[in-house]
Amino acid sequence: MITPQEQYLLRQVQTASPGELTLMLYNGCIRFMKQAETAIKAKNAPVKHEYIIKAQNIIDELQVTLNSKYEISSNLDNLYSFMKSQLVRANISMDTAVLQNCIELMTELRDTWAEAIKQLKNGQVSS
Template structure:
């Protein structure tokens, strides 16, 4: 049962988001968890590192499972996600930040690309529908 106002807000935002917003939320979560995992390694808090890098891996696995393989780019994204998971595992096992930081850079770039693509699609959709103001 959800009790805190933040959890209620989070559940509501997930339930009312469109697919593009959900992907952005997944990227945001993965980015947040990788950063926390890196911080855990830097501070020798191995439990924090393990927990957060594991959460990032779970999100990346979710991104992998939701790819639409009817598009060629899905194969490339799948390979990149798989590589990012490998990097996070290496970072977690060896307790070094460099692989996690490499994965983080890919996540940040993918998030930015996804944000720009969703803006283009939303702009095109509103133009086609005649709902633009201006």
């Protein structure tokens, strides 16, 4: 049985544009990294591991969606690979500083993406 919250999320995903879906991935990744950080502070290794794996899975999905015909895709791929390696490091060492760096990087990407979507909706982006 699907909960009302799951129904709402499903509806959001089904009606979202590709840009909005990417924004949802960024938001989910940030949320999971913050939850992993909380678990590290609570010294809860199994929960920390679960959330870091979820964040890595989202980064994998972001990498798969990159379009290699754009030069920025190579840069993003390198950044995503770096973040995944840092998440492995944070997972092994229980290092919140490493995790915080990943959160900051992903937040900057998310904010840039959100601004691009906003400009596109307002017709401010030229092709």
